[in-house]
Amino acid sequence: MxxxxxxxxxxxxxxxxxxxDVEKNxxxxxxxxxxxxxxxxxxxxxxxxxxxxRYGKRSLGNVKQISKIAQxxxxxxxxxxxxxxxxxxxxxxxxxxxxxxxxDFGDQQESNIVGEDLEVTLGMTREDLGxxxxxxxxxxxxxxxxxxxxxxxxxxxxxxxxYTISPTIDEVKFLDHDVERVIAVETMGMFHRMVQxxxxxxxxxxxxxxxxxxxRATRRFLKRVNEELNLPVYIMNDGDPWGFHxxxxxxxxxxxxxxxxxxxxxxxxxxxxxxxxxxxxxxLPTDPLKDIDVLRLxxxxxxxxxxxxxxxxxxxxxxxxxxxxxxxxxxxxxxxxVVETYLPEKLDAME
Amino acid sequence: MEREAAELxxxxxxxxxxxxxxxxxxxxxxxxxxxxxxxxxxxxxxxSLDASEEAGILPEIKIDLKRLDKDHYILRHTDNGPGxxxxxxxxxxxxxxxxxKFRNIQSRGQQGLxxxxxxxxxxxTTGKPAKVVSGYKDGDTLKGxxxxxxxxxxxxxxxxxxKKDVEVQSTGVSIELHFKDVSYSLSEQGAYEYIRRTMIGxxxxxxxxxxxxxxxxIFNRAADFIPPLPKEVLPHPKGxxxxxxxxxxxxxxxxxxxxxxxxxxxxxxxxxxxxxxAITGIDLNKRPKDMKWxxxxxxxxxxxxxxxxxxxxxxxxxxxxxxxxKGIREILNPEFVATTTRKPKTFRGGVSxxxxxGVAYGGDSGRMVGEQKKAEIMRFANRVPLAFDQxxxxxxxxxxxxxxxRYGIRDMDNAPITIFVNIISTNVPYLSTGKQxxxxxxxxxxxxxxxxxxxxxxxQKYIRAKKAAKEEALRAKVFENLVPVIIRxxxxxxxxxxxxxxxxxxxxxxxxxxxxxxxxE
Numbered sequence: 088m089x090x091x092x093x094x095x096x097x098x099x100x101x102x103x104x105x106x107x108d109v110e111k112n113x114x115x116x117x118x119x120x121x122x123x124x125x126x127x128x129x130x131x132x133x134x135x136x137x138x139x140x141r142y143g144k145r146s147l148g149n150v151k152q153i154s155k156i157a158q159x160x161x162x163x164x165x166x167x168x169x170x171x172x173x174x175x176x177x178x179x180x181x182x183x184x185x186x187x188x189x190x191d192f193g194d195q196q197e198s199n200i201v202g203e204d205l206e207v208t209l210g211m212t213r214e215d216l217g218x219x220x221x222x223x224x225x226x227x228x229x230x231x232x233x234x235x236x237x238x239x240x241x242x243x244x245x246x247x248x249x250y251t252i253s254p255t256i257d258e259v260k261f262l263d264h265d266v267e268r269v270i271a272v273e274t275m276g277m278f279h280r281m282v283q284x285x286x287x288x289x290x291x292x293x294x295x296x297x298x299x300x301x302x303r304a305t306r307r308f309l310k311r312v313n314e315e316l317n318l319p320v321y322i323m324n325d326g327d328p329w330g331f332h333x334x335x336x337x338x339x340x341x342x343x344x345x346x347x348x349x350x351x352x353x354x355x356x357x358x359x360x361x362x363x364x365x366x367x368x369x370x371l372p373t374d375p376l377k378d379i380d381v382l383r384l385x386x387x388x389x390x391x392x393x394x395x396x397x398x399x400x401x402x403x404x405x406x407x408x409x410x411x412x413x414x415x416x417x418x419x420x421x422x423x424x425v426v427e428t429y430l431p432e433k434l435d436a437m438e
Numbered sequence: 439m440e441r442e443a444a445e446l447x448x449x450x451x452x453x454x455x456x457x458x459x460x461x462x463x464x465x466x467x468x469x470x471x472x473x474x475x476x477x478x479x480x481x482x483x484x485x486s487l488d489a490s491e492e493a494g495i496l497p498e499i500k501i502d503l504k505r506l507d508k509d510h511y512i513l514r515h516t517d518n519g520p521g522x523x524x525x526x527x528x529x530x531x532x533x534x535x536x537x538x539k540f541r542n543i544q545s546r547g548q549q550g551l552x553x554x555x556x557x558x559x560x561x562x563t564t565g566k567p568a569k570v571v572s573g574y575k576d577g578d579t580l581k582g583x584x585x586x587x588x589x590x591x592x593x594x595x596x597x598x599x600x601k602k603d604v605e606v607q608s609t610g611v612s613i614e615l616h617f618k619d620v621s622y623s624l625s626e627q628g629a630y631e632y633i634r635r636t637m638i639g640x641x642x643x644x645x646x647x648x649x650x651x652x653x654x655x656i657f658n659r660a661a662d663f664i665p666p667l668p669k670e671v672l673p674h675p676k677g678x679x680x681x682x683x684x685x686x687x688x689x690x691x692x693x694x695x696x697x698x699x700x701x702x703x704x705x706x707x708x709x710x711x712x713x714x715x716a717i718t719g720i721d722l723n724k725r726p727k728d729m730k731w732x733x734x735x736x737x738x739x740x741x742x743x744x745x746x747x748x749x750x751x752x753x754x755x756x757x758x759x760x761x762x763x764k765g766i767r768e769i770l771n772p773e774f775v776a777t778t779t780r781k782p783k784t785f786r787g788g789v790s791x792x793x794x795x796g797v798a799y800g801g802d803s804g805r806m807v808g809e810q811k812k813a814e815i816m817r818f819a820n821r822v823p824l825a826f827d828q829x830x831x832x833x834x835x836x837x838x839x840x841x842x843x844r845y846g847i848r849d850m851d852n853a854p855i856t857i858f859v860n861i862i863s864t865n866v867p868y869l870s871t872g873k874q875x876x877x878x879x880x881x882x883x884x885x886x887x888x889x890x891x892x893x894x895x896x897x898q899k900y901i902r903a904k905k906a907a908k909e910e911a912l913r914a915k916v917f918e919n920l921v922p923v924i925i926r927x928x929x930x931x932x933x934x935x936x937x938x939x940x941x942x943x944x945x946x947x948x949x950x951x952x953x954x955x956x957x958x959e
Contacts, residue, residue, distance in 0.1 A: 101931060102930070
């Protein structure tokens with residue numbers, strides 16, 4: 088059975104649950120896994136956040152829950168229609184479509200939450216359900232050929248800005264590639280630097296420009312190339328707590344999306360830098376840590392995702408020197424330095 | 439340069455009461471433009487109510503306030519009381535400290551200053567004379583007289599300018615006064631509000647009021663019977679001073695001091711007098727006139743140490759909870775009202791009082807301040823609204839000490855409620871000569887609290903029931919709307935036919951109606 092049929096069947100089963108209760112003259116209820124913080128647990132084995140086994144019941148007999156069920160059933164019908172017709176819609180579009188329904192959404196936030204309810208209840212991502220995020224994913228540059236619908240794209244011939252990961256990345260097929268690794272960088276400035284310095288040739292790599300916090304589609308792309316193509320993934324961000332965490336969300340997923348982390352987290356991806364050690368070893372130009380940076384670093388040091396020694400050492404070191412550095416600060420030694428010196432040295436050490 | 443005593447004392451003068459108050463009009467409550475006019479209304483209305491009730495007439499008052507100029511008004515106040523005989527008219531309206539209210543009796547006014555005070559204010563601010571038309575019965579004939587007069591403040595009596603017989607339709611007094619330096623206001627302290635509150639405290643009265651814009655307000659009576667007249671009661675031993683005893687001794691016709699005590703004080707038996715004699719060693723068989731100040735003092739000190747029965751309460755006539763409710767319903771048209779009249783209690787050991795309270799919720803209860811309804815407190819003493827000095831009053835203090843949250847009023851200041859409190863007593867302990875606030879005697883505070891907490895509980899029940907009913911209706915509606923929608927959409931989702939769901943719908947709506955709140959997950 089293909090993915091589309093599985094999705095449609097799962098959606099239909101939600102309707103069945105309700106109808107069965109009605110036929111038995113019971114008040115229908117739906118079990119929705121709880122997304123409260125107490126039900127989000129870090130799975131040491133899997134190395135990402137997962138949902139625990141607690142769930143809440145949405146009953147037709149409860150005045151607050153009944154409208155949630157109504158919204159959910161409407162969203163399910165909307166999604167079933169999308170999947171059947173091979174279309175996608177953004178949450179915002181769904182919000183506007185809902186104007187014609189017999190149940191209101193107070194605001195878009197509420198429709199987003201119902202979307203998430205449906206994800207956890209059915210154990211599917213919203214992309215599976217045809218609901219797409221608003222924003223595009225990252226830029227990819229390097230020798231990989233993909234097929235999106237019936238169009239073949241080579242990410243070396245898609246312009247200097249590369250191929251933009253589409254929200255429908257799950258529909259994309261990987262046709263061919265000749266790379267050995269993937270290097271994801273936080274800023275587009277670094278992305279273009281690496282393209283200009285032919286880093287993709289030098290290191291036989293795909294270059295991914297994350298544009299800050301990685302979008303769901305980007306994380307899905309990184310997971311797929313890591314698992315389907317067996318490519319190691321390296322992440323290079325700014326040397327501050329925020330850069331650390333952009334990497335960590337790619338590696339271990341976020342707590343908020345615990346219910347879909349099994350499709351998003353890439354536990355084998357590795358953080359390359361900029362580390363606190365890099366700041367010292369390469370004598371990089373720095374800024375002093377702000378109060379909020381210090382606070383965030385302390386939070387991270389207690390986060391289970393950062394429990395391994397390497398992370399703990401780097402966090403302590405950064406707190407000790409009280410400094411942070413941007414990834415572009417390597418240009419102190421010339422524009423080419425990062426590609427000619429830093430990356431080879433780091434890759435050597437890590438591989 | 440030295441001056442001789444005689445020379446200095448050339449400037450020593452004797453002031454009449456009128457002259458004194460001319461110089462100190464604020465002591466009559468005439469301070470500020472709004473307050474002055476409210477005090478005029480207060481004096482004239484209380485006088486009319488007292489007069490009608492004493493004559494056994496259901497009070498009906500007509501007030502007409504015209505504005506001639508910026509702060510120049512003409513007030514015509516007419517009642518249907520027994521009227522005033524010709525010879526007494528100038529006494530009532532021009533002599534300070536003349537009146538019938540110097541007894542130990544529950545009454546609205548007390549000092550005999552009121553009416554003459556109004557005439558004084560009129561004369562001081564405009565120089566114009568007052569005009570009174572009085573209709574009264576002389577034997578079986580109805581007489582009518584119109585007198586135009588001024589007040590001679592130096593002599594504390596009236597100066598008649600014009601007098602003529604007129605024809606009148608019924609008994610009653612109509613007085614016309616000019617005022618300047620006063621202001622008509624719709625504020626809480628204003629004259630209009632004063633009338634409105636008077637109606638709540640006196641549901642047996644009817645007042646018709648034409649305001650300066652020409653608008654006519656008719657406040658109809660909500661009750662058709664005249665309250666029984668309060669009786670004079672003898673002072674309680676714990677409420678008298680040595681000076682009171684000496685005063686009684688001077689004005690008595692009793693031959694012995696012991697019989698003076700038993701006949702002039704309440705709760706004073708022969709047995710008690712013997713006890714006092716034994717404790718003090720004073721010979722109480724002597725003539726009252728021979729009583730010395732020191733002895734009187736000793737007797738009063740002994741009173742304080744002895745236990746007496748509480749003072750008789752027959753002299754106290756409360757409005758009554760039913761009457762208060764009628765008054766509130768008539769004026770505030772509330773959704774809900776609760777009232778209570780407490781049993782008589784005493785403060786300072788010897789002064790009896792009764793607290794009555796009412797609370798109104800919804801309708802015209804509360805005060806509109808801008809767009810927002812605010813809670814309002816209506817204070818009364820012997821049925822008379824207290825419009826000023828709210829902050830220092832025992833009633834306000836007691837109400838503030840109540841934890842309204844416990845009665846379902848989360849934000850007391852902004853709740854649509856009116857709280858009514860009336861204190862009935864032969865000697866209301868006012869804080870100042872303006873008689874606008876009650877002294878915070880512990881017993882009074884306690885009674886006000888008890889009274890309001892009792893009615894607040896009833897109000898809380900009402901608010902709860904109302905809220906529950908509203909929620910129930912809302913809940914049932916949600917189910918009736920959504921159950922069919924969900925089942926229809928579920929059928930579309932499952933791609934099956936819509937099943938019969940009447941039983942399920944009945945189940946959930948019944949649950950909503952009879953089981954109340956359904957707990958969330």
